[in-house]
Amino acid sequence: MRIEIVVNGDRYVKEVMADLSLLDFLREVLGLTGTKWGCLTGDCGACTVLVDGEPVVSCLQLLRQVEGRDVTTIEGVEHSGELDEVQAAFVANGGAQCGFCTPGMIMSTEALLRANRSPSESQIREALSGNLCRCTGYSKIIDAVLQAAAERA
Amino acid sequence: MAEVFAAGSIEEVVAFLAGHRGVSLPIAGGTDVMVDKRNGRVHPEWLVDLTSLEALAGIEFREGGKVVRIGSMTRIRSLELDPVLGRRAAALVEAARLLGSVQIRTMATVGGNLCHGTPSAEMPPPLLVHDADCEVAGPSGRRVMPLVDLFAGPGRTVLEPDELLVALELRLPDSGVGSCYLRQTVRWSMDLAGVGVAAAVEVDGSTVTKARVALGAVAPVPLLVAEAANALVGTELDAGAAAEAGRRAAAACSPITDARGTESYRRQVVAVLVERAARIAWLRATGSWPAGVPAPANGVLPSEVR
Ligand SMILES: Cc1cc2nc3c(=O)[nH]c(=O)nc-3n(C[C@@H](O)[C@@H](O)[C@H](O)COP(=O)(O)OP(=O)(O)OC[C@H]3O[C@@H](n4cnc5c(N)ncnc54)[C@H](O)[C@@H]3O)c2cc1C
Ligand code: FES
Ligand code: FES
Numbered sequence: 001m002r003i004e005i006v007v008n009g010d011r012y013v014k015e016v017m018a019d020l021s022l023l024d025f026l027r028e029v030l031g032l033t034g035t036k037w038g039c040l041t042g043d044c045g046a047c048t049v050l051v052d053g054e055p056v057v058s059c060l061q062l063l064r065q066v067e068g069r070d071v072t073t074i075e076g077v078e079h080s081g082e083l084d085e086v087q088a089a090f091v092a093n094g095g096a097q098c099g100f101c102t103p104g105m106i107m108s109t110e111a112l113l114r115a116n117r118s119p120s121e122s123q124i125r126e127a128l129s130g131n132l133c134r135c136t137g138y139s140k141i142i143d144a145v146l147q148a149a150a151e152r153a
Numbered sequence: 154m155a156e157v158f159a160a161g162s163i164e165e166v167v168a169f170l171a172g173h174r175g176v177s178l179p180i181a182g183g184t185d186v187m188v189d190k191r192n193g194r195v196h197p198e199w200l201v202d203l204t205s206l207e208a209l210a211g212i213e214f215r216e217g218g219k220v221v222r223i224g225s226m227t228r229i230r231s232l233e234l235d236p237v238l239g240r241r242a243a244a245l246v247e248a249a250r251l252l253g254s255v256q257i258r259t260m261a262t263v264g265g266n267l268c269h270g271t272p273s274a275e276m277p278p279p280l281l282v283h284d285a286d287c288e289v290a291g292p293s294g295r296r297v298m299p300l301v302d303l304f305a306g307p308g309r310t311v312l313e314p315d316e317l318l319v320a321l322e323l324r325l326p327d328s329g330v331g332s333c334y335l336r337q338t339v340r341w342s343m344d345l346a347g348v349g350v351a352a353a354v355e356v357d358g359s360t361v362t363k364a365r366v367a368l369g370a371v372a373p374v375p376l377l378v379a380e381a382a383n384a385l386v387g388t389e390l391d392a393g394a395a396a397e398a399g400r401r402a403a404a405a406c407s408p409i410t411d412a413r414g415t416e417s418y419r420r421q422v423v424a425v426l427v428e429r430a431a432r433i434a435w436l437r438a439t440g441s442w443p444a445g446v447p448a449p450a451n452g453v454l455p456s457e458v459r
Contacts, residue, residue, distance in 0.1 A: 060187040129342035130254020
């Protein structure tokens with residue numbers, strides 16, 4: 001099957017298996033390995049990317065269904081080599097330890113901050129409830145999101 | 154590996170499903186299908202993509218807002234964020250908010266939630282108490298049936314493999330109505346209901362004139378429990394009436410013991426949640442609940458409304 005798709009602003013036309021997931025396409029076909037291969041059942045959020053600005057778990061997203069739509073992955077978050085506010089806040093606050101959950105956490109945060117410029121702590125917890133972290137205990141992640149929101153406002 | 158078929162009309166999709174019975178499976182948001190496929194629970198040769206069927210999409214208010222038609226491809230996230238439904242079908246929006254994560258709700262559809270036939274699914278109880286009908290399309294045309302008749306057993310509906318759920322239709326009386334959905338889970342989020350309960354009441358003055366109570370996760374199919382609802386009708390939803398509705402609901406269900414709770418625990422939770430959900434529905438119907446504010450999932454009221 002031929003697929004045409006925009007990822008991080010670049011248009012790709014590729015020949016792929018018809019029932020490929022968006023996650024496998026990003027990692028195996030485009031080599032964008034920032035998006036992580038975690039549970040593959042929609043539970044952990046490590047594979048979160050944005051489709052037209054909305055967060056989805058790419059492991060359960062049939063590639064074919066996002067044909068022609070605009071996909072943003074963690075690789076598309078920086079601005080010309082500089083970390084964006086969310087990435088920088090995760091670094092500054094110790095919001096990443098092993099880093100496995102971090103791309104997904106950041107993509108969920110990007111989606112949250114697009115919809116809500118100054119989220120409360122409970123709104124942040126709610127928005128990140130589909131992103132599991134085995135390392136940080138979450139508090140530092142919440143701090144990072146609060147800081148990123150403050151910097152963007 | 155499966156091939157993907159996509160088409161722009163319901164008729165084309167139904168014709169394709171009819172020509173590929175047993176080897177084709179509709180895919181909506183894919184949050185169940187992709188997991189089932191990976192687990193080997195389903196082995197379709199064809200995935201039939203419903204995303205380009207405009208006729209299945211969208212929330213549409215009709216008859217001056219007295220009726221709402223919810224297309225089967227409506228995303229759970231769209232239900233959650235709909236301000237009119239938030240006021241007029243609170244139970245539905247409450248259930249939507251509790252389903253999965255933001256990512257799952259962005260992908261998952263109401264039709265997929267119903268058609269997967271999961272006994273603990275979030276959408277059936279609130280839709281049942283809002284008296285939903287469902288419209289089905291098949292090779293011989295369209296039919297409409299009460300939603301309660303859709304469910305056939307765990308993981309099963311009455312739909313033929315070549316039938317599609319098109320839309321749900323709910324009546325939304327403009328005043329004097331309130332509803333609520335509560336659920337018991339082991340974890341606060343990203344968990345499936347051990348018990349799901351919805352209640353809706355219509356109130357004249359302060360007397361309940363109509364009521365519905367529905368249960369999820371405590372029987373092979375979602376249940377509408379008329380006996381429980383009848384305990385509320387004609388009352389001012391005092392503590393005694395709410396407790397009686399809870400007892401009747403607990404008696405009417407047939408829960409199993411599994412990782413989410415034992416049979417007897419689940420029955421007790423049904424009684425408690427029905428009591429609380431009925432009470433919150435009544436507060437909403439009588440205008441004593443702040444508009445658009447969801448109830449806490451376990452129904453324990455904040456002190457300012459208690
Ligand atoms: C991590 C995770 C957490 C979850 N949490 C919850 C939860 O808390 N509560 C809950 O209720 N559910 C939960 N779910 C399941 C929920 O996401 C699904 O039930 C979802 O609503 C199904 O919708 P879908 O569009 O993704 O369906 P799909 O997976 O696309 O389809 C589901 C089934 O319905 C059929 N189908 C879909 N649309 C139609 C149609 N229009 N006509 C006929 N057949 C159709 C498909 O063939 C398939 O059999 C969770 C899932 C995941 C992965
Ligand atoms: S890998 Fe997709 S949610 Fe875990
Ligand atoms: S930093 Fe290790 S899983 Fe979150």
